[in-house]
Amino acid sequence: MTTILLSPNEARVLAVLVEKSITTPQYYPMTVNAVMMAANQKNSRHPVMNLTEGDAGAALNQLDAGKLATRDDNAGRVPKWRHRFQHQLLLKPGTMAVLATLMLRGPQTPAELRANSAVLNGPADADGIQAALNDLADRAQPFVAQLPRLPGQAASRWLHLLSGTPDLAAFENSAGNPPPRASSPGGDRISVLEARIAELESRLSALEDRFPPD
Numbered sequence: 001m002t003t004i005l006l007s008p009n010e011a012r013v014l015a016v017l018v019e020k021s022i023t024t025p026q027y028y029p030m031t032v033n034a035v036m037m038a039a040n041q042k043n044s045r046h047p048v049m050n051l052t053e054g055d056a057g058a059a060l061n062q063l064d065a066g067k068l069a070t071r072d073d074n075a076g077r078v079p080k081w082r083h084r085f086q087h088q089l090l091l092k093p094g095t096m097a098v099l100a101t102l103m104l105r106g107p108q109t110p111a112e113l114r115a116n117s118a119v120l121n122g123p124a125d126a127d128g129i130q131a132a133l134n135d136l137a138d139r140a141q142p143f144v145a146q147l148p149r150l151p152g153q154a155a156s157r158w159l160h161l162l163s164g165t166p167d168l169a170a171f172e173n174s175a176g177n178p179p180p181r182a183s184s185p186g187g188d189r190i191s192v193l194e195a196r197i198a199e200l201e202s203r204l205s206a207l208e209d210r211f212p213p214d
Contacts, residue, residue, distance in 0.1 A: 003141050004066070004089075006162045012039045012049055013059040014068055015103035017083035018096065022120050029072040029080035032057045044116075046106035089143070097122035098132040099143060099160060107147060107157040133158055 006014065016038040021028045030038070036056040040049055051059075060081050063069035068088055072080045086096045097120035098113055105116055110129045114122065123129045136143040142161055149156040159166065 004068075004162055005164055007059070007062070008163055009039075009049075009051060009055055009059040010062055011103050011160070011163050012045075012051070013056055014063055014083060014085060015100045017069060017081060018085050018100040019104060019120060021083065022097075029082045031078050031080050032060060035060065035081065045104060092132075092135075093121060094123045094128060095132040095135050096120075098129065099136055099162075102144065102158065102160040103162065107159040109155040109157050111155065113158070 013035055016035055017028075017030060020030055020034075020038055027034065032053055033056075036051050036053050039045075039051050039056060042048055060069055060071075063083075064071065068085060069081055069083050072082050085091065085100070086093070089096075089099075091099065094117075097117040100120060101113055101117040101122065102108065108116065110126060110133065113133075114124075114126060114129045117123070117129075123132055133144055133146075137145065144158050144160050145165075147157045147159060
């Protein structure tokens with residue numbers, strides 16, 4: 001398999017496609033605008049990003065070139081996108097959930113991963129999380145790595161490597177800033193509403209194309 005190296009934008013967009021395919025399947029595949037809104041969510045994201053529609057579209061095109069995403073030409077007049085993450089990386093569903101969670105939320109301990117990946121149908125117990133991490137780490141191109149445990153930390157954090165090997169010193173300096181917690185029910189409702197708004201905007205755009213104003 002070719003080495004995968006994603007930009008931060010591409011990693012976020014790919015993880016968003018994975019997330020929404022599971023949490024809001026009624027709005028999947030996704031328009032570029034819906035991808036942009038999901039990528040820029042304020043909850044369940046670390047770091048918080050501010051992508052434009054052009055940024056999201058460029059990331060999708062790059063993922064398409066790398067066969068990690070594909071445009072669904074059967075999804076209506078407005079172009080929509082699907083991920084090919086699981087197929088291309090040969091991931092089991094639970095392992096994909098763990099990796100996508102790291103891509104969305106940044107470095108996390110196994111306990112945090114267990115809580116945060118639950119919404120993506122991640123492993124339900126500590127052994128399952130560890131097995132997924134071991135699978136992702138034990139590859140010709142490791143997809144995750146374990147950060148050194150710092151003084152005062154109860155457990156080591158893990159991070160994804162699909163965007164290259166990061167500056168470990170930067171993570172050590174940010175150790176006092178914990179990753180986002182699992183989504184609250186209110187946060188999940190916000191995600192659904194954002195997806196609905198994006199879908200309505202896409203439908204409105206399609207109608208304007210068909211019936212342009214005089």
